[in-house]
Amino acid sequence: MQVSVEVEPQSLPADTFDANCPTRTVLDNVTSRWAVLVLWALLDGTMRFSDLRRRVGGVSEKMLAQTLQRLERDGFVHRLAHPVIPPRVDYSLTPLGEPAARQIAGLTSWLEGQLPAVLAARASYDANRAAGASR
Template structure:
């Protein structure tokens, strides 16, 4: 089985998430996914160990949280630190970029939570039609 080489990226090109092959799209997908958003905003509270983060992000499976954190780490939004203790302890924190993104996501969450009565009214009206 042969592997395909990674696409060569032209660093002079400007990122455009609306362009089909823009490398920013997979990053946006990781950040804007349900678990990515919740993990990033939860990590605003401070460092989390995996199991504590999983409890904080209620409903996420171990596998999905692991995949989400790996993607966010790869994209430079989350830092994973292994503490050499017995047993080993792993903590996740936000990078500076991750904190910047999480701030915006939290603002979005606050807008939605604050406006839930209007959203519920719109949903009810939609279903009545």
């Protein structure tokens, strides 16, 4: 039995800086380390669970399942279970998830390009902190 839940649209505009704004939960779900990598991976197209797990190195089966459930609940990922044996489930981006994944891909690609500068900044920071601690 499916239960249908009606959701009232918010009467106030979203304000992510407000601690009670629902965008905070969505932001947490979309920007978690695993969600970022899952959304980015799904830009390449529909993937099975095992393919996603191989693509997103280091994610446990449990974390991947939880991440996919949260992304599906928020409407970013579509889950299609095929009625076959052995079971086959495909995951893909929804029309809501694709632009979010493109934004994430832009940020992560930019970060990859800036990695040498970030690593240099870290080294400089660490050296300055170590020099300050030794005084």
